[in-house]
Amino acid sequence: MTGHRIFGTSFASIYPLYVAKVERKGHTKDEVDIVIRWLTGYDDAGLEAALADERDLASFFEHAPSMNPDATLITGLICGHRVEDIEDPLMQRIRYMDKLVDEVARGKRMTSILRGGASGTPTAP
Incomplete structure (x- = not known):
């Protein structure tokens, strides 16, 4: 696969950075x-x-079981780019994840982060 080098970065290397970021701000x-x-x-x-x-x-x-259809409601700047304007679908998904983690770190209410959703898991099909 060609594309940005972040595409080949392991999730296992990014995840602890997300956790450390939110824990520094008093979250879990x-x-x-x-x-x-x-x-x-x-x-x-x-x-x-x-x-x-x-x-x-x-x-x-x-291999994600089901991308949440409400992910398209995620808007704003991440890494200097508006997430809603990112053309590459994979890069957009990565930036959605970055944006959600940033919102947790900033202390935004979970119902707002989940775009009105009340649960941490999507509705079963």
Whole structure:
């Protein structure tokens, strides 16, 4: 796969950075897990498997059980780019995840982060 080098970065190398970021701001690993599960449809076992097998971000999103359709409601700037304007679908998903973690770190209410959703897991099909 050609593309940005972040696509080949392992989820296992990014995840502890997310956790450290939110913990520095007084939040928890559980909150990171909630937003990642909401976005991707992974359950706890799926997240653990993604961490254990060190899959890259391209594979992490390719094998996501179900991207939350409300992810398109995520807007704003991340890394100097508006997430809603990112054309590459994989890069946009990565930046959605970054944006959600940033919102946790900033202390935004979970119902707002999950775009009105009340749960950390998507509704079952």
